[in-house]
Amino acid sequence: MNTDTKGATPVSFWSKHRTLILIASIVLFLPPLAAIIQMTGDVNFCGRWCPRMFFVWREGQTMSSFLMGFVRAYMGVALVVGILATTLAFGRYWCSHLCPVAAPLELGSRLIPKKFKLNFSATPAPSFRYGYLLIYLIAPAIGIGSLCCNYCNFAAVPRLFAAPFSEGDLIYFLRFQGVVNFGLLLFLGIFAKGGRAYCNLLCPIGALDALSNRFGTKFGRRIRIDHDACTNCGDCSVVCPTWAIDVTDLTTINQLSCMPCRQCQDVCEHGAIYYGKPAA
C-alpha cells in the first residue's frame, strides 16, 4: 500500500484507481457475475456471507444457537473480522474502496446532476448512526422486532442488480418492504450528495468499522491534517462524502465518519492533508 508523505500529497494507487476498484468490486461481488460469492456456492450476501446477523442476540436464543450463527455465516464473520482488523491499521478501506454495497450508490450519485442532490451534512452522522445501531442490537434482544433483514443493504443492493435478470430477485422489490428499501437506497444513496448517506447513517457494518477506525486513530494510518499548512479554507469539507471534516474553527477530521477516499486530499492546494500515522 502506497503511503503519502506528510505535506507532499503524491497521488497514491488507492486514490488514483478508486473508481476502478469500486467497479471491480461490483463486478466481483454483485450479480450478474458475483464471482467471489459463487466460490462458496452462494448467490448473494444472505446465508454464509451474511455480515449483519451473527453478532445480534435474539430474544429466547440459547448460547449454542447464537454461536451457531457464527458458523452458519462463516464467510460473513470472516468478512467483518477482516474489515475491522484492517481498519485498525489502515483505516476504512473497505468502506471507501471495496464495499460492493456502497460502490453503486456512490458511483450512481456521480451521475445525478448537483441540483437534484440532497445534502445531509447538517445531520451529526455519528449521533444518528449509533442511535440506529443501539436499536439494531437491542430490539431483537428484547423482542420488539428487528432491523437486520428487513432493512438490509447487503440484501437489497445485490437484488437490485439481479432483478433485471431474475424474477425471484425482482419479487424482493414488489412488496412494501422492498419498496421502502429501494426508496432508502435512492434517497440516502443515489440522490445524496457524495452518495454515502446510507453508509454514514444506516449501515451497521459501517458503524462498527467507524468504531474500529476511531479506536486505531492513535497508532494506525489515517487521513490527517497538517495544521501548519492548513489555511482553514474549507475546500476539503465541501467534497467530503461522509461530511467528516469540520472547519468551523480549526479544521478537524472526525474519525468516526472518515474513510480514506482521499477526495479531501485531492482538492487541498496546500498539501495540508495526508494519509499516514500520527505525527511524532
Added chain:
Amino acid sequence: MKKTLVFILAAVLSVAAAWYRHGDSAHAMGMISIKGGRALHPVHLPAGKDRYTLVITGTILPPYQGETRVTVDGGEPVPFIVRGSDPIIDLALRHRPYFEDGILTGLQPRDRFTIWVVMDPDEPMPVGKRDVTFTDTASGRPVLKIPVIFGGTGGEHHEH
C-alpha cells in the same frame, strides 16, 4: 444538544422501523428431511390482502437427497407462483441446488436453498391456514411443511 436530539430521534425511528410490520411479506425458515422436515419459523400474516410474498430459506438434513416440488396447500386453492434465487451467470464453481419449473432439484445433504412464494388470491385472503409444502418427487411424501397462518388481526413475521 443537537447531537443528543439526533441520537434520540434515530433511536425512536429505529424502534418504529423494527416494530412495524407491513403484513404483505414474511420470512420463513425450514429444514427438509426424510422424516417430514421442520418449520423453524411458522408464518403469521394478516388476512384480507390480495398479494403475499414469502421468502423461504432452508437447509437439507442428511441423509435426504433428491428433488422436491413446492406447492401451496390447504383451504380454498389460491393462485401462487414460486421462484428460486439462482446465479444469473452460473460459473458452476460449487455444487448448489436449483429451482426449475416448481421443483428444487439436485438437493444434497447440508445444501441451503432460498425460494420466493407469491400468493395472489382472487379475493382478499380469508382467515385460515395454508401450508407451503415441499414434496419429494420420487416418493410423493412431504419432506417439509411450513404453516402460513392468516389471522384477523395484525401481522407477524420473522427473520432468521
